Amino acid sequence: VVLLHVIMPGAGLYLQKRSCDKDIQPGKWDTSVGGHVDYGEAVVDALRREAREELGLRDIEPIALSPYVFESSRERELINPFYVYVDESTAIVPDPEEITEGRFWSAGEIDGSIGKGVFTPNFEQEYQLIKQYIK
Template sequence: MFSFAMDELIDILTPNGKSTGKTALKSEAHKNGWFHATAHIWFFTSDRKILLQKRALTKKVFPGIWDISVAGHIGAGEDIVEGAKREVFEEIGIEIGEKDLIKIGTRIHQVSHENGIQDNEHHHVFITELKVNISTLTMQKEEVDGLELWDLNVLNQTKSLENVLLPKFHDYYRSVYDKINTHLEST
C-alpha cells in the first residue's frame, strides 16, 4: 500500500497517455510537469445525491474545497482500476469491487498552480453507487476534512457555491452529471 507520508512513485506518461517506461516521485512529476495517471471516483446514490469530499486544509492544491468523492494518483506499475479501488479504501474506508466501478472516460488535465506544482494528468474517471450509509465511511485525516451528500444538481450548476467545486471545471462536472443521470435513468 502507498501512504500519504510517502512521496509516491508513479509512472511517467506521454502527453497522449502512453507509458514512457520511466517512473518518478510524484513531487518530481509535479515539479517538472510530467504527465501521469490519476483516478477520480464519483459516488452517487439512487436518490440522486453525490458524495463530495472536503479536501484537507493541508493539501497543496485546492485546500478546503468540496470536490470529487475520491481522487488520487495511480502508483508505478499499478493497474488503473486497482489504483482506484485502493484510493477509495484509503480515503473513505470502504472496499469496492471492479464491477462497482463504471468508467465514464479519461480527461487530460493541465493546470499550473501558483505554488509551482504543474499538474499534467490523465484523469481516469469512474462513477459508482454509494451503497452504504455515509456514517460508516472513515475519512483519511491527511486527505479528507469532511464528507457530505449533496443534491446531484450541484454538478450542473453554472454558479459556483463558495468552496464547492471549481468553476473552471464546470464542463467536467456537467459531463459527470450527465453520465450519472443516464445511468440512473437506465436502471
C-alpha cells in the first residue's frame, strides 16, 4: 500500500472522507491519498498514480518515510508512507467516486478528534508518524 500525506504550511494536513460505499471504514476521515501497488509497479509510480486518480495531483515531489506493517482483524498490509508539501496554488480535485469530501485539518483539530471514531484506525496510527511534519 502507498499513502501520501498532503501538507500545506499554515493550513494543515489534507484528509479525505471515505465514501459510505467502501467495504472498510466507510464514512471515516482518512489519509490524503491511499492505494495499492499494482503487480510489477514501482512504489513511487503507484503513489503518483493514486495521487492523480484521487486528488488530481501532478508533478509532486513526495518524501518517503520508513515502510511498516499495519495489521488489523481484517487486513495486513505493508505500508509505504510519503508526505508532500503543497501551497495555495496547488489544485486539489477529489474524485467523487472515491471521496465524499476533503479538507485541510490543523494538528489541533486532529489531536482533538483522535480516539473518537472520526478517523480510520490506520490514519490514527499513521498520524503519529506524520504530525511532526505539519507546519
